[in-house]
Amino acid sequence: MEFESLYRQHVQAVFRFAMSITRRREIAEDLTSEAFMALHREIDSIDPAQLPAWLLTVVRNRARDLWRHQSIEERYAVDMKPATPPTAPPASGLEEWILEGAGLKPIHRLCVMLRYVSGMTRTEIAVETGISETQVKGHLQYALSLLRKAHGVRQS
């Protein structure tokens, strides 16, 4: 099978996987490019039936290389500090509601966490999650409507 045909057939899946690892489009394109470069080199020895899994493995390995190199930097070093003691109870009713609130789906929880705890803008959340800003706003509005009900008494 020709390289271009394989590229056209699998590039979207590979790019989507790369984006799931790094939300940075230019890095995802780099990872995708490296995977297909590897395919180009090995095309005579690759069974097309192994694709796209073979390409995804290349992406995964390259991403691991990136993490190894990045880990020397402060901003990643601090990333791995010991977490909150696992036995500690939720800090508040709000945290418990975010984690277990009835009616909330995982995507709602994620948007709430990123917006109100991580302090992201809706645009930043859209970039980080790959969903549209309008969808982010919708998820937040829905979550806030549930929050109002749950905490209505306290807020009044």
Added chain:
Amino acid sequence: MSQPRDWDAEEREALDGLDGELAEIRRRHQDDPSLETLRAAEADALPPEMKARVTRHLQDSAWSRAIVDGLRETGADDHLDAASEDRLFERITRKAQATPSRAPSRRRWAPTIAIGGLALAATLLIAVVVQRSGPDIAVPPEGASASIGVKPAIVESAPATRVDPPRIAFAKPEVKLSPSALAWRGDAAANPFVRDLAPAIDAYRAGDYPRAVAAFDRLSAVYPEAIEVSFYLGVSRMLAGDDAGAIAPLEVAARLDNQTFADDVAWYLAIAQQRSGHPNARAKLAELCRGQGAHASSACAAVAQLDVPSPR
């Protein structure tokens, strides 16, 4: 991060009175793995040692597990548009054609390899390529594995119309920080130097060297004593094709005399000078060759290549 930057009226009303609880939640989770880390863990794209730590954290943290659950519902719409798909294909094929492929090229170039195979193998083994014209093949950094940060496997140079001086090829150095930058122990986002440096480093990693040069240039006025700025400014200029322009910042980096960067600074400065036709470049490479630095073997190979009469 701790204060709402752009909450609308609806958000302010819904979260009124919850500031204290939100602050406590932020405090509790300020040291959790980042979104980036959790995303990579979910894709099994972390090195094993990091993956083990994140896995242990996830076993204990409902908060981080909830983030991962949310991430699983995202990204379905990620795609390359037609123009990007074509552009990427062109980039891949261009690089593939410039990079020797394995089996196919062995067959295609069998006669050539039969004649010049030993010379080619020797050239690759010493990891320094000297070319009179055409692209310079960048060699991998010593002791380093493949990195997606090493965007230009091929450092392009303009086709020569005459017999130019030999040009020693070089590998893109990995990003590292000096101990003084690493000494910060607080929130990385609050470290002004790391924060200011990040966009320049990101551009460098992404292979956007003009942007990296511009960013490092700006930083050089703010952080004249920062080895990272002068060193990566010089290297970015080399990667952008401005070998002569790389010399000044690399000389600044040399004067800063930072032991973390000393070997790299000496090596890249010598290469920049060699590629710019500096008369003392060979002597500097020979000095590196005689030394015990990290690039000594490459320097010896470079000197050997420079001393070989060039093919006509």
